Amino acid sequence: MSNKITIDDLTQKLKGPHHKITPQRKIVLEVFIENPGEHLSAEDVHYILRDKGYDIGLATVYRSLELLSDLSILQKNDFGDGCRRYELNTATADAHQHHHLICVSCGKVAEFADDLLDELEDDIMKKSNFKITDHQVTFYGYCSKCQKKK
Amino acid sequence: MSNKITIDDLTQKLKGPHHKITPQRKIVLEVFIENPGEHLSAEDVHYILRDKGYDIGLATVYRSLELLSDLSILQKNDFGDGCRRYELNTATADAHQHHHLICVSCGKVAEFADDLLDELEDDIMKKSNFKITDHQVTFYGYCSKCQKKK
DNA sequence: TTATTTGCAAAGTCTTTGCAAGCAG
DNA sequence: CTGCTTGCAAAGACTTTGCAAATAA
Numbered sequence: 441m442s443n444k445i446t447i448d449d450l451t452q453k454l455k456g457p458h459h460k461i462t463p464q465r466k467i468v469l470e471v472f473i474e475n476p477g478e479h480l481s482a483e484d485v486h487y488i489l490r491d492k493g494y495d496i497g498l499a500t501v502y503r504s505l506e507l508l509s510d511l512s513i514l515q516k517n518d519f520g521d522g523c524r525r526y527e528l529n530t531a532t533a534d535a536h537q538h539h540h541l542i543c544v545s546c547g548k549v550a551e552f553a554d555d556l557l558d559e560l561e562d563d564i565m566k567k568s569n570f571k572i573t574d575h576q577v578t579f580y581g582y583c584s585k586c587q588k589k590k
Numbered sequence: 591m592s593n594k595i596t597i598d599d600l601t602q603k604l605k606g607p608h609h610k611i612t613p614q615r616k617i618v619l620e621v622f623i624e625n626p627g628e629h630l631s632a633e634d635v636h637y638i639l640r641d642k643g644y645d646i647g648l649a650t651v652y653r654s655l656e657l658l659s660d661l662s663i664l665q666k667n668d669f670g671d672g673c674r675r676y677e678l679n680t681a682t683a684d685a686h687q688h689h690h691l692i693c694v695s696c697g698k699v700a701e702f703a704d705d706l707l708d709e710l711e712d713d714i715m716k717k718s719n720f721k722i723t724d725h726q727v728t729f730y731g732y733c734s735k736c737q738k739k740k
Numbered sequence: 741t742t743a744t745t746t747g748c749a750a751a752g753t754c755t756t757t758g759c760a761a762g763c764a765g
Numbered sequence: 766c767t768g769c770t771t772g773c774a775a776a777g778a779c780t781t782t783g784c785a786a787a788t789a790a
Contacts, residue, residue: 460744460789482780497747502780518670520726522755523779541720550720556713560706564729568702570691572731576670579714581722610764610769632755647772652755672780673754 445473445513445528453511464496468504472514472528479517479525479540479549519549519578539577545586595623595663595678603661614646618654622664622678629667629675629690629699669699669728689727695736 450469454461471488472480480488486501505526508514515529519542530538539557541550561572582590600619604611621638622630630638636651655676658664665679669692680688689707691700711722732740 457790458744462745462789464746499748499781500746503745518668520668541714541718541722543720544723550718552714552718554710554713554717556706556710560704560710561729563704563706564691564702567704568691568700569734569737570693570700570729570731571737572691572729573694574730576726576728576730578726579711579720579722580724580726581720584719587719587721607765608769612764612770614771649756649773650771653770 445469447473449513450508450511453513459507464500465504465507467492467494467496468501469508469513472526476528477551479519479527481523481525483523485526517578518576539579541579541581541583543583543586544580545582545589548583548585550583595619597623599663600658600661603663609657614650615654615657617642617644617646618651619658619663622676626678627701629669629677631673631675633673635676667728668726689729691729691731691733693733693736694730695732695739698733698735700733 447466447469450466451461453459454465467489468485471485472478475488478484482498482501482505485505486496486498489496489501505514505524509516509526509529512529514526515537517525517527517540519525519540538551538553541552542548543550557575557577561575564570565572597616597619600616601611603609604615617639618635621635621642622628625638628634632648632651632655635655636646636648639646639651655664655674659666659676659679662679664676665687667675667677667690669675669690688701688703691702692698693700707725707727711725714720715722
């Protein structure tokens with residue numbers, strides 16, 4: 441019943457004549473599995489791989505991230521900090537996707553899942569006649585720690 | 591009682607020893623006043639200015655956009671299409687900010703203002719102990735026209 | 741075998757910066 | 766005058782692409 445993504449999921453999804461399972465792709469996914477909750481950029485992943493002793497080309501990291509998010513294994517995020525960030529995709533058909541709270545003081549990224557967003561989507565669809573398929577929702581503010589500091 | 595932004599607002603906000611009112615800054619703001627509802631990138635603004643016969647450096651456009659959004663005259667948007675986009679800031683102390691619906695088929699940007707988002711923010715603040723100061727909310731989907739085309 | 745993938749370096753896109761000349765106040 | 770702005774070109778940050786060599790199936 442576990443819904444955790446594993447290397448097997450990758451193998452599963454890459455079945456077919458057009459994709460291949462390569463060590464590079466596996467190891468990139470592994471980085472995300474080993475760093476749950478992190479929001480990693482291509483550069484981050486590349487650096488972590490270096491640390492682990494894998495010398496993979498940065499371009500390959502970019503290509504793997506693109507592929508993994510096309511396969512819905514990773515979720516692509518744009519926090520407006522100048523680079524794309526990825527994390528394991530935790531959304532399933534019936535589960536609510538989570539969203540981000542970014543502390544503008546310390547940079548910490550917290551997460552939340554909330555049904556209110558679904559209500560909001562339903563409401564928008566009704567009022568605007570727009571069929572929503574995806575969203576990018578990020579809140580900025582001060583985390584509890586930084587509120588105290590001030 | 592009008593809450594429309596004018597060149598006077600710029601003059602107003604640039605009062606003080608650290609900022610100057612320049613023709614470049616005025617004309618950049620004018621572009622937004624003359625193109626209500628558009629979400630313009632630096633390149634867009636630069637192009638429009640060219641068309642109007644003003645030969646302003648692109649770097650100056652970037653600097654003006656930065657300044658105008660620092661002054662809350664413009665609102666900065668990140669639609670994830672590779673460049674920052676700006677529009678006149680319609681948010682006031684008591685008015686709700688508007689948000690975006692982007693059609694992934696035709697690229698049209700629609701807007702909505704909804705109180706549900708405020709409820710969502712309140713809820714998040716209560717549950718997560720995060721003091722929200724800003725947000726970036728964008729929905730992607732199909733506009734009514736493109737739904738029919740399919 | 742053979743089409744996909746990799747690694748590298750080069751190119752591309754958007755944005756920022758350094759600096760001398762220009763200009764608003 | 767004097768310090769803020771401009772314009773230009775160069776640099777920067779992130780990402781994509783072309784291509785020959787390597788490799789999974």
